[in-house]
Every structure is written in structure tokens, then in C-alpha cells.
Amino acid sequence: DTEVTQTPKHLVMGMTNKKSLKCEQHMGHRAMYWYKQKAKKPPELMFVYSYEKLSINESVPSRFSPECPNSSLLNLHLHALQPEDSALYLCASSQDGAGVYEQYFGPGTRLTVT
Amino acid sequence: GDSVTQMEGPVTLSEEAFLTINCTYTATGYPSLFWYVQYPGEGLQLLLKATKADDKGSNKGFEATYRKETTSFHLEKGSVQVSDSAVYFCALTADYGNKLVFGAGTILRVKS
Numbered sequence: 001d002t003e004v005t006q007t008p009k010h011l012v013m014g015m016t017n018k019k020s021l022k023c024e025q026h027m028g029h030r031a032m033y034w035y036k037q038k039a040k041k042p043p044e045l046m047f048v049y050s051y052e053k054l055s056i057n058e059s060v061p062s063r064f065s066p067e068c069p070n071s072s073l074l075n076l077h078l079h080a081l082q083p084e085d086s087a088l089y090l091c092a093s094s095q096d097g098a099g100v101y102e103q104y105f106g107p108g109t110r111l112t113v114t
Numbered sequence: 115g116d117s118v119t120q121m122e123g124p125v126t127l128s129e130e131a132f133l134t135i136n137c138t139y140t141a142t143g144y145p146s147l148f149w150y151v152q153y154p155g156e157g158l159q160l161l162l163k164a165t166k167a168d169d170k171g172s173n174k175g176f177e178a179t180y181r182k183e184t185t186s187f188h189l190e191k192g193s194v195q196v197s198d199s200a201v202y203f204c205a206l207t208a209d210y211g212n213k214l215v216f217g218a219g220t221i222l223r224v225k226s
Contacts, residue, residue, distance in 0.1 A: 006157075031212055042203055042216035043158065056213065090157055097212040100146045100165045105158040 003027075004106035006091050012112045015081060021109045023074040023091030029104075031097045032074040034066060035090040037108070043090055049074060050097040081113045116141040120204050120217035127194055127224050135189040135220050137178075137204035145206040147171075147180055147187040148214070152201045161189075161202070194224045 004025045013019050023032065031050045035043035048056035049068040063085075065077040074091055088108045095101040121136040139145065149161040149171070162171030167182035176191045187204060204217040 004157075033212075040219075042205075042219050043214075045213055048212060050212070088157075092158075094212065100207070101212075102146075102148060102160050102163050103212075103214055104160065105150075107157040 004091055004093055004104050006089075006106035006109050008109055009107070010110050010112075012114060013078065013081065014114055015083075017081075018077070018079045020078065021076040021089055021091075021111075023076075023106055024072055025093040025104070026072060027093065027095075027104070028071075029093035029095055030071060031094045031101075032068065033092040033094075033103060034074070034076050035092065035105075037088040037090055047076075048097070055097065078111075081111075083113050086111055086113045116145065116206060116208055116215045118204050118206055118215055118217035120202075120220050122218075122220070124221035124223055127222070129196055129224055129226050130193045131224075133189070133191040133194045133198075133222070135202055135204075135222070137187045137189065137217060139185050139187065139204075139206050141185075141206055141208060141215075143208055145208050147178070148205045148207075149176070149178055149187070149189050150203045150205060150216075152203065152219075154200070158203065194222070196224045196226050198222060199224045 034046040037043040046060045047066045067075040090108045091106045092103040094103045117140045146165045148163045150158040151161045162173045164171040164180035170179045201219045
């Protein structure tokens with residue numbers, strides 16, 4: 001099974017709302033990632049968790065807050081977002097943080113900030 | 115820093131035509147190389163990978179060979195189908211870390 005699941009599929013939120021995106025994998029992977037993808041662009045890395053510890057934060061604004069409750073779950077908490085944060089948010093996982101291991105992506109959450 | 119350059123699209127082909135999407139890279143060390151495909155409205159799917167020089171990755175009729183001497187990883191398919199219409203991303207990871215570096219993506223449109 002090489003599946004990464006993400007919920008919700010779509011999310012519309014106002015600039016004062018608080019919401020969370022969820023990601024789950026059951027492949028025993030120890031590295032998990034959040035990416036942001038704007039239309040017609042490649043994904044941009046936001047955060048990396050390795051063995052449940054935050055290992056990379058690509059200078060993401062604090063209105064995005066990641067959380068890794070256990071090795072299978074990854075959350076992204078959203079608060080006070082801006083319209084320019086509207087995008088497809090992709091979760092991915094890999095066996096561990098070594099570069100030879102491929103990343104498996106979920107289907108994404110399409111976020112619209114109004 | 116590490117980077118990936120892909121040919122610009124869109125690439126428009128007729129069904130059963132031969133496909134080549136060029137990809138070249140710049141990296142220190144010995145990167146692993148990947149092709150990902152994104153169908154409309156979906157996430158990215160791993161298409162194929164190669165982890166060392168002269169490796170050939172293949173999947174679903176697609177192939178790419180890791181060429182260290184030309185720092186290239188061109189994607190090829192002998193006969194495309196309408197269902198291959200998607201965006202194709204070439205990517206690399208450096209051997210010391212887990213950051214995927216993507217090319218800009220190439221839109222492929224296949225007409226029947």
C-alpha cells in the first residue's frame with residue numbers, strides 16, 4: 001500500500017477562521033512533508049518532519065503551524081490566513097530522510113481563503 | 115544550489131506519437147532523480163526514479179536514464195495515449211538530505 005490520505009479534499013475559510021488539514025500514511029514511513037502548490041507551478045516545500053521531529057521549516061509564516069502527533073499522522077493548523085494563501089496543499093511521506101528514498105504524495109487539500 | 119531545468123511546454127502530440135521531455139540538473143554530490151506526474155485536479159504520482167549514474171527507471175511505458183556526463187534525465191515514451199495528458203515534473207534529491215528540488219513542470223497534451 002503506497003497511499004497517503006488527506007482530509008478535507010476542499011476547504012473554504014475566512015481570514016479570521018482557524019482550521020486544520022490532516023494527512024495520514026500507513027507505510028511505516030518516518031519522514032513526512034507539507035508542500036504548497038500554486039496553479040501551474042511546482043510544489044514548494046514548507047515543512048519536513050523526520051522521526052516525528054520538525055527538521056526543516058522553509059521560513060513559513062507563523063499563521064501555518066505543523067504538528068506530528070505520531071509517526072502516521074501529520075497536521076497543518078491554519079489561522080488568520082490571507083487570500084494569497086489559497087493553493088493546493090500537498091502532504092508527502094518517505095521511508096526516511098535520506099535522499100535516495102522517493103516521496104509519496106497525497107491527493108491534496110484545495111484551500112480557498114476568502 | 116541544486117536546480118532542475120525542464121523543457122517548456124505545453125507539448126502537444128497526436129496519439130501514438132513519440133514523447134521526449136528534456137530534463138537537466140545541477141547538483142553537488144550524487145543526487146537521486148525522479149519523474150512525477152500530476153493529472154488534473156490530483157496530487158503528484160511517482161512515475162519513475164534512478165539513484166545512480168546509468169540507472170534506467172521505467173514504468174507504464176515511460177523510461178528515463180540517469181546520464182551523469184550530460185547531467186540529464188530525459189523522459190521518453192514510445193507511443194503516447196490521450197490518458198497521458200498531464201503535467202510532468204522532473205525532480206532531484208541531494209544525497210545528503212530529503213529536499214525535493216522540482217523543475218518548472220511540462221504540460222503534455224495528447225490529441226486523439
